[in-house]
Amino acid sequence: MLIVMDHFASPEQVEAVCQRIRELGLTPQPIPGGERVAIGVLGNQGYVDEAPFRDLEGIREFIHVTKPYKLVSRDFHPEDTVVRVGPVEIGWSRDPVVIAGPCAVESAEQVRAAARAVKAAGAHLMRGGAFKPRTGPHSFQGLGYEGLDLLAEAAREAGLPVVTEVMRIDQLEKVAEVADCVQIGARNMQNFDLLKEAGRAGKPVLLKRGMSATLDEFLAAAEYILLEGNEQVILCERGIRTFERALRNTLDLAVVPYLRAATHLPVIVDPSHALGRRSLVPPIAKAAFLVGAAGIMVEVHPDPCRALCDGPQSLDFPSFTRLMAELDRVGRLREGG
Amino acid sequence: MLIVMDHFASPEQVEAVCQRIRELGLTPQPIPGGERVAIGVLGNQGYVDEAPFRDLEGIREFIHVTKPYKLVSRDFHPEDTVVRVGPVEIGWSRDPVVIAGPCAVESAEQVRAAARAVKAAGAHLMRGGAFKPRTGPHSFQGLGYEGLDLLAEAAREAGLPVVTEVMRIDQLEKVAEVADCVQIGARNMQNFDLLKEAGRAGKPVLLKRGMSATLDEFLAAAEYILLEGNEQVILCERGIRTFERALRNTLDLAVVPYLRAATHLPVIVDPSHALGRRSLVPPIAKAAFLVGAAGIMVEVHPDPCRALCDGPQSLDFPSFTRLMAELDRVGRLREGG
Amino acid sequence: MLIVMDHFASPEQVEAVCQRIRELGLTPQPIPGGERVAIGVLGNQGYVDEAPFRDLEGIREFIHVTKPYKLVSRDFHPEDTVVRVGPVEIGWSRDPVVIAGPCAVESAEQVRAAARAVKAAGAHLMRGGAFKPRTGPHSFQGLGYEGLDLLAEAAREAGLPVVTEVMRIDQLEKVAEVADCVQIGARNMQNFDLLKEAGRAGKPVLLKRGMSATLDEFLAAAEYILLEGNEQVILCERGIRTFERALRNTLDLAVVPYLRAATHLPVIVDPSHALGRRSLVPPIAKAAFLVGAAGIMVEVHPDPCRALCDGPQSLDFPSFTRLMAELDRVGRLREGG
């Protein structure tokens, strides 16, 4: 940590800060500058708490050099983590995976048709929501446990492992029982208790980035899961909220190579939720492959026009099949491959 | 709803949309413009679903005129709602209330000292956190149920009703038992299951605006609670996340008069979390009173420099006492008073 | 335009709005809804002004269906515009172009070396700044007219057309004389007088998106140039400012296919300014090609570590040469190709 003093801080104030650092068993290192003195704190093993310094006069700012996470960082875990969802392996250095399926489970027919179609097109995992977080309470909220069973059955028939979202702690046990990977949605990225419990549920976790979460906060949220002893975590970028509303969210693919350097956990991209428009999904899905994402997550629906949820961004089966063929060609040129 | 057609939409495409509207038992009203045709949908009683139109060609955009909430809106409930927390009344037309206390409960001594001091200075309700949502798992997470008991006891001794945060559904029963008002924090504003369950807990709910929630989303979140039959909801503005990082969040007080026109629910302001710096809290607290907020929520700690959580934004007792006197003077000039 | 009335608007208020619409020679079309009446305005040839309605009671909102631009829109100009910069053609349906060179002209040697190297690697146009907009006045501000001459000479020797930024109107004449394309930077995107004058300067204009400009504002800014009779305009996406500061700006490549549908003007991407880090430039440059951008603009410097401006994001010659080879492979898979 660096403690930056005010321009007008007196030598006595600087010394008081140094004295407090020494009392904590650490070593102060004053760094006089042109405009003000900064004091380095030496000897700490982790994050230094600001609290013991707050009553001292003449301090302008605390600059933390240590991040609020450790287990997720490449610094302490240089090798890639490979997450295993059923027989599928997801990791920076593995072939990219495609997770596909409808936004919401609507009926046995719909989810079965989707499972067959995405399997036939070459998807590796099936997605589908039984519990749906919706901005307003008057929108379709999902079929619940019934939907969960329909999803699990359809995926099993098709021979695909399943990823599905959990919204509350008391759903975890049942979801972990029937699904191969538990998803935590963007709105729950900082629902810390759900993170902790998901970390103990015994299944891989797919964690989506919150709409207004910084990358540091995203990594700190994943740290909650790893701290429970579960390293099988997939991070999913799905765009952030900005002033631009022409597109639903703003998706910066540079996050992929950035996170590849910062963490050993695999990062996938969800262009469907990021963009909110069907026509933009294929180009950005391919771009995500190209920049090296460990996979993508795409919404596919037998009849997007009649979908109960997120229809405008869902691909139909022919479009998805075309996309799979194109992804294959792009895959050969991808980063870090 | 208004369905805006593409510039190049054919008359057949326009007619197909009109036909679909008629099939739904509604009435189409084409509005030819200089650049494109728009089609009004007449006769609906609530939000019109876009789904039945999504497979039609030539549609550029859907414009919703109806909002995704109804119960929270002034349109359907013109009179102010007055929320009763113990003997305290909170409402647009009532005297503004002051909710004060430490960020986190740390010890019996700390919370008791805080309770006495804020009561003596004239606060109407006590706040204090037993369960603390923290960005990183390595930070202090609160004392939990033990902290809850300490808080309740200290407040009872001081004769103050208590507001405290709940983070998970299984905490609700116990919290509703000992607290007079249940708080849902900014990170949980779209934890929809928690909202629903809180709506059934039998106590007033204080709902904080999410860091990146629009005002419409904020109101739609409150709608989840009202739909469970609980109208006793207080909304709390605490600033939003923007590109400006010199201040912790960006707090626009114009939200207060804006929401006063939009909803019958009372709105209070939390300058401590919004600003993150002690020296900025008093001026903005007073400004919140002036623009007509139904109350404010302020962090007060016996020894802010040694607080385990949010010390830099907490007021000490003498500063809080001074603030209360100043609020009193400002109160006489407030909007809508 | 649609005029949405308040929920409580009286029939007399609705009629007063209809009457005002008729006075303007237009036709009112009331659309009664479940919660409120909306009134369509029919018969307008362009944007309808709100001013004549502002003194009327009971109006909640004006919804504009017509955009504030026309000349730049695909609606009125379905064929792609091809911009000619010297012998180079830039357009959605043309081969993508690469514009490369140093951020700032620093010396005859530096700019000559850069010109030769980018030419040898296959770049189509040369970029380089003589006038540099800098956040603080204490940073290097460019070599000015002397730099302009050095740039022009180096590019001519290498056989490359030149793009360079103009910051003030009185620089336009000289810049238009020596450069093949005039650039207007992000900070000047809404310097409307500069846009107008650039529109009259007789050279193609490369217009960068402002850091906080919506896509509609970006297109409206380009409209200023086209209105002066100059259709030779290239739009350049370079990311927007958001709360995320781990990357310099936030660059959403979905803007490329979005704008392809909205405008006939070609759109290129500048990953160097968007990202601010050398290592992220090649993957995002390739992704821009893949999603169908009409070109990219990349900073290349003989010795990035000693660059006077934006060194951390500049590629050195070997990296740029490698990137050109990779772009070539990606180009074969690009959208709309």
Added chain:
Amino acid sequence: MLIVMDHFASPEQVEAVCQRIRELGLTPQPIPGGERVAIGVLGNQGYVDEAPFRDLEGIREFIHVTKPYKLVSRDFHPEDTVVRVGPVEIGWSRDPVVIAGPCAVESAEQVRAAARAVKAAGAHLMRGGAFKPRTGPHSFQGLGYEGLDLLAEAAREAGLPVVTEVMRIDQLEKVAEVADCVQIGARNMQNFDLLKEAGRAGKPVLLKRGMSATLDEFLAAAEYILLEGNEQVILCERGIRTFERALRNTLDLAVVPYLRAATHLPVIVDPSHALGRRSLVPPIAKAAFLVGAAGIMVEVHPDPCRALCDGPQSLDFPSFTRLMAELDRVGRLREGG
């Protein structure tokens, strides 16, 4: 400056950085931490350039402790600057001033009526735009030089000094001749050449914050003006662009006390442009007074409903007169008074 090394940086890499610091005549100060080494740079007189370090291996981040401005900072100029616009004094410690008038000059009658009315109500300065920056080229662009003369004459008759916006350098001479203060608008805040030339025009400058400018960038923009020898600069906060679109911009009044500590230049607030709605202007204008702003700038129009520009946010004469009386009462309670 602090140079933070990678976790895996070798001792040789650390030494190479130290060596480079020494070569620059400065002193390196390694600060070993729990996760990585940071190296303080000692002995610099101003901002340390990163360039000489960019080719070194193992560097993770540069942290600047010194800001990119100096003349505008309280650190080097502790006493308040008082700006004199005609006989009016504007400064943190002076009585707050009110600048009022129409958004745009429309006619001799309109501007004369406005001048008389705002003078009668007690305003200290008159505002009015002759040159209007508009998002789209099809909107009213102002009366130009003719409007400037009308404004100057009306203000002279009413006995009020005049503030008016300049959009291009070649307007500066004439504007500085007839106006008492030259305004630079939000869209031109980083039009650095206009800033420099305005700094030489011999009149006080009112500089508005850019829509997406950080406070540091705002201060750095003002530094451009002071560097030309002109300290007579007024800063004007007018809200920033955020994801929230219910209000036009997002105006955080905490910026006022924050800037009071950071700079000696006076800061005023423009609630009209920030909020875009007439009904929200008076409460926020009063709140700006309360938190200690050196003044406010308000749009007033004889007939807001027929205004050619920004009518929805303009006050009429009776509302403005009422506001002035209320401001007077609030003024007695203001911060730092």
